[in-house]
Amino acid sequence: MNTSPELEKPVSVGDWILTMIIFCIPVIGFIMMLVWALSSATTPSKRNFCRASLLLWIIGLVLGAIFLFAFGGLAMLGAANLQ
Numbered sequence: 001m002n003t004s005p006e007l008e009k010p011v012s013v014g015d016w017i018l019t020m021i022i023f024c025i026p027v028i029g030f031i032m033m034l035v036w037a038l039s040s041a042t043t044p045s046k047r048n049f050c051r052a053s054l055l056l057w058i059i060g061l062v063l064g065a066i067f068l069f070a071f072g073g074l075a076m077l078g079a080a081n082l083q
Contacts, residue, residue: 008043019046023053033057 019036023029036042037050 008045011043011045015046019049030057 022032033050033054036046037054039047042050
């Protein structure tokens with residue numbers, strides 16, 4: 001009785017390059033990132049990569065919004081004090 005898990009076929013370099021090129025396309029890249037991150041048919045390595053990329057994208061969006069509001073508010077206060 002062989003109970004060892006079957007190994008997945010590794011994702012090729014060409015497939016990784018195609019994945020990165022698709023990520024560079026603004027709307028389609030984000031949609032494909034969601035599809036690959038949430039799909040059970042995607043290989044585990046690509047699914048984990050897409051999940052990590054999505055997490056970093058969300059963290060960047062949140063940090064960007066925080067900095068925008070913080071420094072934007074400071075700039076508006078500074079401009080109001082000049083008048």
